[in-house]
Amino acid sequence: MEHITSILKNIASPKDLKNLSLKQLQSLALEIRETIIKTVSKTGGHLAPNLGVVELTIALHCVFDTSVDRIIWDVGHQSYVHKLLTGRLAQFSTLRQYGGLSGFPKPEESIHDAFATGHSSTSISAALGMALTRDLKGEKHSVVAVIGDGSLTGGMAFEALNYAGHLKTNMIVVLNDNEMSIAPNVGALSGYLSRLRTDPKYSKGKDEIADLLQKIPHGPKLLKVVDRLKDSVKYLVVPGMLFEELGFTYLGPVDGHDTKAVLTMLQQAKAVSGPVLVHVITKKGKGYLPAEQNPDRYHGVGPFDLETGTVVKSQGPPSYTEVFGETIVKLAKEDDRIIGITAAMPSGTGLNSFAKEFPKRYFDVGIAEQHAVTMAAGMAATGYRPIAAIYSTFLQRAYDQVLHDVCMQNLPVTFALDRGGLVGDDGPTHHGVFDISFLRNIPNLVMMSPKDENELQHMLKTAVTYNGPVAIRYPRGNGIGISMDEKLQCLPIGKGEVIREGNDVLLLAIGNMVQEALKAAESLSAQGIEATVINARYTKPLDEELILNYAGRIKNIVTIEEHVLAGGFGSSILELFESSGLTDVKMKRLGLPDEFIEHGTQNQLRAQYGLTSAGIVDTVLNHHIHKNRTRKEFL
Numbered sequence: 209m210e211h212i213t214s215i216l217k218n219i220a221s222p223k224d225l226k227n228l229s230l231k232q233l234q235s236l237a238l239e240i241r242e243t244i245i246k247t248v249s250k251t252g253g254h255l256a257p258n259l260g261v262v263e264l265t266i267a268l269h270c271v272f273d274t275s276v277d278r279i280i281w282d283v284g285h286q287s288y289v290h291k292l293l294t295g296r297l298a299q300f301s302t303l304r305q306y307g308g309l310s311g312f313p314k315p316e317e318s319i320h321d322a323f324a325t326g327h328s329s330t331s332i333s334a335a336l337g338m339a340l341t342r343d344l345k346g347e348k349h350s351v352v353a354v355i356g357d358g359s360l361t362g363g364m365a366f367e368a369l370n371y372a373g374h375l376k377t378n379m380i381v382v383l384n385d386n387e388m389s390i391a392p393n394v395g396a397l398s399g400y401l402s403r404l405r406t407d408p409k410y411s412k413g414k415d416e417i418a419d420l421l422q423k424i425p426h427g428p429k430l431l432k433v434v435d436r437l438k439d440s441v442k443y444l445v446v447p448g449m450l451f452e453e454l455g456f457t458y459l460g461p462v463d464g465h466d467t468k469a470v471l472t473m474l475q476q477a478k479a480v481s482g483p484v485l486v487h488v489i490t491k492k493g494k495g496y497l498p499a500e501q502n503p504d505r506y507h508g509v510g511p512f513d514l515e516t517g518t519v520v521k522s523q524g525p526p527s528y529t530e531v532f533g534e535t536i537v538k539l540a541k542e543d544d545r546i547i548g549i550t551a552a553m554p555s556g557t558g559l560n561s562f563a564k565e566f567p568k569r570y571f572d573v574g575i576a577e578q579h580a581v582t583m584a585a586g587m588a589a590t591g592y593r594p595i596a597a598i599y600s601t602f603l604q605r606a607y608d609q610v611l612h613d614v615c616m617q618n619l620p621v622t623f624a625l626d627r628g629g630l631v632g633d634d635g636p637t638h639h640g641v642f643d644i645s646f647l648r649n650i651p652n653l654v655m656m657s658p659k660d661e662n663e664l665q666h667m668l669k670t671a672v673t674y675n676g677p678v679a680i681r682y683p684r685g686n687g688i689g690i691s692m693d694e695k696l697q698c699l700p701i702g703k704g705e706v707i708r709e710g711n712d713v714l715l716l717a718i719g720n721m722v723q724e725a726l727k728a729a730e731s732l733s734a735q736g737i738e739a740t741v742i743n744a745r746y747t748k749p750l751d752e753e754l755i756l757n758y759a760g761r762i763k764n765i766v767t768i769e770e771h772v773l774a775g776g777f778g779s780s781i782l783e784l785f786e787s788s789g790l791t792d793v794k795m796k797r798l799g800l801p802d803e804f805i806e807h808g809t810q811n812q813l814r815a816q817y818g819l820t821s822a823g824i825v826d827t828v829l830n831h832h833i834h835k836n837r838t839r840k841e842f843l
């Protein structure tokens with residue numbers, strides 16, 4: 209790596225950019241690209257988004273001084289270049305590794321990281337907040353939001369744009385338009401941006417038209433008429449009219465890979481009084497052919513072969529995502545009421561195969577989870593069975609839509625919550641570890657979690673058959689390699705299952721933690737302690753009869769969930785015991801503490817928080833059996 213970073217290695221902070229020539233900046237861009245490609249080929253990460261913003265980020269750090277100016281990166285998955293330019297080259301090889309650099313901006317990592325991001329469409333709101341307080345304090349620094357065309361489809365972005373027009377002082381929104389969300393961008397806005405990118409008449413300024421009219425017979429009179437029709441003329445000739453109507457000065461579009469042009473445009477933007485939107489056109493994956501050719505595949509990528517771009521395929525059983533995708537195709541063949549909905553994540557959720565098979569029943573609404581949920585409610589209210597496939601962490605954004613629009617009306621919407629649990633390298637912004645808490649308190653909602661990929665398919669069948677709202681939470685990654693039943697069957701609602709009998713300790717597990725509980729039971733058995741393992745299956749409604757039957761007899765109880773303890777599955781068991789008057793039990797809840805869990809591999813994090821068979825065994829031995837006590841005493 210040494211030879212390719214002759215300029216980059218001398219950039220200790222963005223200040224070092226100020227004395228570089230344009231040519232040197234262009235060489236720096238090459239070095240940065242090579243550094244990112246080489247590093248991400250080992251660590252995995254968001255390759256294509258970062259390759260698309262190299263020149264843009266260099267220009268931003270030339271024009272702004274992020275020791276005082278504030279740049280907020282929407283989603284923040286494209287902040288690797290920013291990190292390289294703000295003194296983190298030395299740690300860059302630890303990107304997304306346990307204890308290493310985050311893949312997203314983090315203020316605790318650097319003063320140059322103005323705001324933590326990870327979920328989409330938040331940057332303009334945050335920037336607006338910072339601009340307004342800047343003005344309250346009478347300060348003069350710049351505030352910039354860098355937002356992608358995909359993130360601009362998030363409603364929150366428009367809530368902020370709508371309000372930013374009130375700003376009388378400078379705030380800059382840099383729209384990084386690469387025509388891609390994760391998949392190709394969708395919606396009318398995407399079409400509008402395409403016209404701004406490609407249609408020459410949109411780039412004609414209104415002054416040119418006015419000049420033209422002055423020169424032709426009756427032109428001045430015509431100009432008056434035109435002025436009266438200004439809206440239609442404006443929409444015809446003034447580019448970015450949508451943004452101008454919202455009170456923004458629209459600048460662009462500009463080639464985001466032309467460092468000189470971007471530098472000029474950003475300087476212009478800095479001089480505008482009031483909010484300004486700079487429309488930058490970039491290519492996602494720029495500079496690495498496999499990523500340029502397939503920006504969807506290389507949006508978020510695991511380690512890959514540098515020469516060929518071949519991504520190292522995870523071996524082993526099918527993923528929960530793949531089983532979800534295959535199962536809903538199977539179900540949709542039998543039931544034409546089934547609809548698939550994604551919020552801009554067809555491949556991540558596994559809906560892409562459904563999209564191919566049933567294009568008329570597939571809807572990608574853009575990064576708009578709230579809209580997705582209430583649109584699903586509308587579909588369910590008119591006789592359909594919509595499946596809203598939304599990552600657990602991203603459903604957080606649509607809580608009231610789930611509660612108010614779906615559950616209050618008891619509508620048959622299925623929420624397929626992929627990434628339920630610790631997701632690994634994406635870290636705290638993406639762990640799906642709050643859903644049991646925020647969903648189990650909603651009346652009418654049924655919530656379940658499969659012990660393995662075979663049970664997931666039966667749960668999906670159950671969900672699309674059930675006449676009410678159902679949420680199914682399942683983890684990121686592969687199943688356990690269990691054989692898959694050919695025939696899908698409906699599971700009895702609210703019924704768990706005993707998968708192992710033993711009289712000494714009761715292990716109550718939900719979802720993928722059932723496998724850990726089974727392994728722990730085998731280890732305990734080798735030490736003469738026999739455990740009952742119950743697959744709870746439902747976090748709501750609990751199988752109260754089954755649980756109380758066993759808890760009434762086995763006083764040593766451990767609950768296990770890959771979820772925060774606060775309000776989680778274990779809490780629901782405590783509530784059950786309290787409401788049933790069961791007090792003489794010794795119970796320990798295993799789950800995640802009341803803190804945001806850092807990034808690392810799923811296995812590293814599970815081990816750290818005792819969510820493994822070893823952790824369960826330790827808990828039983830240390831919590832229920834003191835070290836120096838014998839089994840006899842224990843019993």
Ligand SMILES: Cc1ncc(C[n+]2csc(CCOP(=O)(O)OP(=O)(O)O)c2C)c(N)n1
Binds near residue numbers: 260357384575
């Ligand atoms: C609320 C939310 N939903 C979904 C995602 C997943 N996600 C991350 S990046 C992305 C696409 C972003 O597209 P864009 O803003 O255009 O950035 P680009 O990757 O093209 O640079 C999506 C859907 C997210 N981070 N946050």
Ligand SMILES: CC(=O)[C@@H](O)[C@H](O)COP(=O)(O)O
Binds near residue numbers: 254285
């Ligand atoms: C940045 C972002 O939010 C997505 O790209 C997310 O990282 C996808 O996660 P998976 O890799 O689990 O699909």
Ligand SMILES: [Mg+2]
Binds near residue numbers: 386388389
């Ligand atoms: Mg984009």
